[in-house]
Amino acid sequence: YPQVNAAFNYNRQGDSPDVSGFGSNTSLPQSDWNAGVNMQWRVFDWGQTYHAYKSAAQTIPRLQSEYQDLRLEATNAVQRDHLQIQDAAKRTGVARTALGAAREAFRLAEARYKEQVATSVDVLAAQASLTQAEVNLTQALTDYQTAVAKFYGDIGVRKIDLQP
Numbered sequence: 001y002p003q004v005n006a007a008f009n010y011n012r013q014g015d016s017p018d019v020s021g022f023g024s025n026t027s028l029p030q031s032d033w034n035a036g037v038n039m040q041w042r043v044f045d046w047g048q049t050y051h052a053y054k055s056a057a058q059t060i061p062r063l064q065s066e067y068q069d070l071r072l073e074a075t076n077a078v079q080r081d082h083l084q085i086q087d088a089a090k091r092t093g094v095a096r097t098a099l100g101a102a103r104e105a106f107r108l109a110e111a112r113y114k115e116q117v118a119t120s121v122d123v124l125a126a127q128a129s130l131t132q133a134e135v136n137l138t139q140a141l142t143d144y145q146t147a148v149a150k151f152y153g154d155i156g157v158r159k160i161d162l163q164p
Helices: 048-114 120-155
Strands: 003-012 031-040
Touching: 048 120
Parallel strands: none
Antiparallel strands: 003 031
16 A cells, blocks of 8 residues: 655744844745655565465465364373373372282281291381382372473363362
8 A cells, every 4th residue: 555644844043032033144944844745655565475376385384283282282282191101109008908918918917027927127017018018108108299280281271179
């Protein structure tokens, strides 16, 4: 589209507050004005619009490819998180069973020690196994909660209840 600009200037000169003149020097004009109009119109832009169109047309397949890649990455992340949740849940079950066995072994070791059939080393070994089983259960529960939080983060849920 053409661009049209218009300008008008009015100037008045003088050496008094009311700008009425220059005293004895009257050869200078006291006021003058000028006006002008300017118009610009780009009739031919040397293919700028055509090349911009071609550039945009080539951007579309690139953006579609990036969209597909992002979609696949998101799908893989959600599937990976789901598998990590399942793995952590299985490890939690195994750790609970191992903890029960370790508690029973510790109880038996204490009973044998009280009956003076076992040594204090046997009780300490059973207690170390019990502590390790508790650590394994705590780690499995932590991994489960972390996997659930990561899963919800990947699917875009902000506030969740992380209790199983």
